[in-house]
Amino acid sequence: MKSKIIQILNEIRPEFDFNEPVDNIVEQGMLDSFDVVTLVTMLEEEFKILIEGTEIVSTNFISVESICLLLSKYIKE
16 A cells, blocks of 8 residues: 555655655645645545545645555555
8 A cells, every 4th residue: 555655646746755754745845735635536546435524634644654544544455
Protein backbone atom coordinates (compact mmCIF):
# COMPACT_ATOMS: atom_id res chain seq x y z
CA MET A 1 0.00 0.00 0.00
CA LYS A 2 2.81 2.42 0.88
CA SER A 3 4.46 2.12 -2.53
CA LYS A 4 1.13 2.78 -4.28
CA ILE A 5 0.55 5.89 -2.14
CA ILE A 6 4.03 7.17 -3.02
CA GLN A 7 3.34 6.48 -6.70
CA ILE A 8 0.10 8.50 -6.52
CA LEU A 9 1.80 11.35 -4.67
CA ASN A 10 4.52 11.41 -7.34
CA GLU A 11 1.85 11.64 -10.04
CA ILE A 12 0.29 14.64 -8.29
CA ARG A 13 3.55 16.44 -7.47
CA PRO A 14 6.44 14.89 -9.45
CA GLU A 15 8.84 17.64 -8.39
CA PHE A 16 9.06 16.20 -4.84
CA ASP A 17 10.55 12.95 -3.54
CA PHE A 18 7.92 11.34 -1.34
CA ASN A 19 10.25 8.43 -0.56
CA GLU A 20 12.19 10.72 1.79
CA PRO A 21 10.85 11.07 5.35
CA VAL A 22 9.20 14.45 5.93
CA ASP A 23 7.64 15.85 9.11
CA ASN A 24 4.61 17.37 7.40
CA ILE A 25 4.16 17.29 3.63
CA VAL A 26 1.40 19.92 3.75
CA GLU A 27 3.25 22.41 5.97
CA GLN A 28 6.41 21.96 3.90
CA GLY A 29 4.50 22.92 0.75
CA MET A 30 4.69 19.54 -0.94
CA LEU A 31 0.88 19.35 -1.11
CA ASP A 32 -1.70 22.11 -1.03
CA SER A 33 -5.44 21.79 -0.33
CA PHE A 34 -6.25 21.15 -3.99
CA ASP A 35 -3.60 18.41 -4.08
CA VAL A 36 -5.20 16.78 -1.01
CA VAL A 37 -8.59 16.71 -2.76
CA THR A 38 -6.93 15.19 -5.83
CA LEU A 39 -5.12 12.67 -3.62
CA VAL A 40 -8.36 11.61 -1.90
CA THR A 41 -10.04 11.09 -5.27
CA MET A 42 -7.13 9.06 -6.61
CA LEU A 43 -6.92 6.94 -3.43
CA GLU A 44 -10.64 6.23 -3.56
CA GLU A 45 -10.40 5.16 -7.20
CA GLU A 46 -7.25 3.08 -6.72
CA PHE A 47 -8.39 1.24 -3.60
CA LYS A 48 -12.12 1.24 -4.43
CA ILE A 49 -13.07 2.88 -1.15
CA LEU A 50 -14.99 5.96 -0.04
CA ILE A 51 -13.17 8.11 2.49
CA GLU A 52 -15.58 9.82 4.85
CA GLY A 53 -15.58 13.60 4.78
CA THR A 54 -14.82 13.71 8.51
CA GLU A 55 -11.55 11.88 7.77
CA ILE A 56 -10.35 14.53 5.30
CA VAL A 57 -8.37 16.56 7.81
CA SER A 58 -4.77 17.71 7.64
CA THR A 59 -3.56 15.29 10.33
CA ASN A 60 -4.46 12.35 8.07
CA PHE A 61 -2.29 13.71 5.26
CA ILE A 62 0.90 14.92 6.95
CA SER A 63 3.00 11.94 5.85
CA VAL A 64 2.91 8.77 3.81
CA GLU A 65 2.59 6.88 7.09
CA SER A 66 -0.45 8.90 8.20
CA ILE A 67 -2.09 8.23 4.82
CA CYS A 68 -1.37 4.50 5.24
CA LEU A 69 -2.96 4.60 8.68
CA LEU A 70 -6.04 6.32 7.28
CA LEU A 71 -6.39 3.79 4.47
CA SER A 72 -5.96 0.90 6.90
CA LYS A 73 -9.35 1.87 8.34
CA TYR A 74 -10.93 1.15 4.96
CA ILE A 75 -8.76 -1.64 3.55
CA LYS A 76 -8.39 -5.01 5.16
CA GLU A 77 -5.23 -6.63 3.79
